[in-house]
Amino acid sequence: MKKLPKNSFYTKKFPEGCKYCQRGSKMVLLVTGLCHTNCFYCPLSEKKKNKDVIYADEMLIKSKEDIIEEAELIEAEGTGITGGDPLLVVDRTVDFIKLLKENFGKEHHIHLYTSMLSFDKIKKVVEAGLDEIRFHPSFELWNRIEETNFRDVIKNVGIDVGMEIPVIPHLREEIKHLLKEVDKFGLDFINLNELEFSYTNVDALSKFGYVAKNDVSSAVKGSEELAYEILDWGIETPLHYCSASFKDAIQLRNRIARRARNVAKIYEIITEDGTLMKGIVIAGRKEIKKIKDKFGIEDAMIKWNEEMNRIETSPFIVEEIAPHIPYKCYVIEEYPTADRLEVERIPL
Numbered sequence: 001m002k003k004l005p006k007n008s009f010y011t012k013k014f015p016e017g018c019k020y021c022q023r024g025s026k027m028v029l030l031v032t033g034l035c036h037t038n039c040f041y042c043p044l045s046e047k048k049k050n051k052d053v054i055y056a057d058e059m060l061i062k063s064k065e066d067i068i069e070e071a072e073l074i075e076a077e078g079t080g081i082t083g084g085d086p087l088l089v090v091d092r093t094v095d096f097i098k099l100l101k102e103n104f105g106k107e108h109h110i111h112l113y114t115s116m117l118s119f120d121k122i123k124k125v126v127e128a129g130l131d132e133i134r135f136h137p138s139f140e141l142w143n144r145i146e147e148t149n150f151r152d153v154i155k156n157v158g159i160d161v162g163m164e165i166p167v168i169p170h171l172r173e174e175i176k177h178l179l180k181e182v183d184k185f186g187l188d189f190i191n192l193n194e195l196e197f198s199y200t201n202v203d204a205l206s207k208f209g210y211v212a213k214n215d216v217s218s219a220v221k222g223s224e225e226l227a228y229e230i231l232d233w234g235i236e237t238p239l240h241y242c243s244a245s246f247k248d249a250i251q252l253r254n255r256i257a258r259r260a261r262n263v264a265k266i267y268e269i270i271t272e273d274g275t276l277m278k279g280i281v282i283a284g285r286k287e288i289k290k291i292k293d294k295f296g297i298e299d300a301m302i303k304w305n306e307e308m309n310r311i312e313t314s315p316f317i318v319e320e321i322a323p324h325i326p327y328k329c330y331v332i333e334e335y336p337t338a339d340r341l342e343v344e345r346i347p348l
């Protein structure tokens with residue numbers, strides 16, 4: 001067993017850890033927010049949950065070209081197809097698998113999450129070129145998984161097959177039953193995720209008395225301890241535990257850094273965290289020429305942002321000019337993601 005930094009561990013299968021995870025090099029393609037499983041801990045955000053929307057990372061997808069664009073911007077080496085449940089829109093999922101393989105080649109590794117144990121649907125995605133499937137059986141089946149067709153489905157899938165569940169402390173006995181049973185099914189791996197609070201599941205999780213692990217984490221107290229306890233249950237199938245901090249600190253940060261390299265404008269500075277810093281001036285479009293002429297700023301170093309309705313320039317330039325113009329000026333830090341989430345705004 002190899003213990004990695006940031007409280008993640010791998011047994012057997014990934015001695016060095018999953019290369020895609022560590023590099024943050026897989027695109028997350030949510031093919032629909034629809035799902036019939038209704039997990040009480042479902043972390044999906046309001047804009048996705050039970051909505052038939054498509055997102056590639058943080059980009060709302062309107063066309064197939066958008067998917068290719070996002071994959072290129074993060075230099076994706078693979079894709080994780082998620083939902084909702086991708087098998088609820090199986091024809092769309094098949095289309096996207098083919099699209100990705102046609103554009104990025106056979107080696108673009110694609111895995112898919114589903115809670116459906118439907119062999120017909122699985123056959124379609126496998127034939128389209130899927131490389132790996134990760135099952136998330138409904139928590140209501142965990143204490144009677146042997147009564148389902150899970151074992152048969154696993155046997156007949158014909159590609160790498162794993163199971164992925166969150167580690168939920170009050171379902172300790174159900175998890176033990178599930179893991180002991182599926183250990184006989186021939187899975188290639190089992191992924192255990194630290195249970196996390198999200199805006200949409202906080203009420204449901206609080207009802208069970210859960211609290212956050214500490215002030216700076218969204219992880220649920222007790223989940224990690226149970227994950228480490230599972231190591232002593234004698235499970236033969238390779239186990240992988242992924243902590244919330246590993247996902248944030250390694251996966252997200254690396255993906256963001258990759259995207260930053262491709263989207264940063266000449267006047268934006270890429271920080272060590274992969275976020276972008278720039279200066280903004282809250283003034284009308286017409287003011288840009290006056291500012292440019294007055295301070296002798298090169299065309300490339302100052303631009304109008306139509307979407308945000310503001311003038312943008314470098315943090316250094318805005319610091320220089322702020323005392324001499326009658327407009328509000330800020331240095332801001334934002335994610336290089338499609339939604340350009342702002343992290344910090346410093347008034348000048």
Ligand code: SF4
Nearest residue numbers: 035037038039042084
């Ligand atoms: S299977 Fe996934 S998407 Fe569906 S309800 Fe459960 S956690 Fe949410």
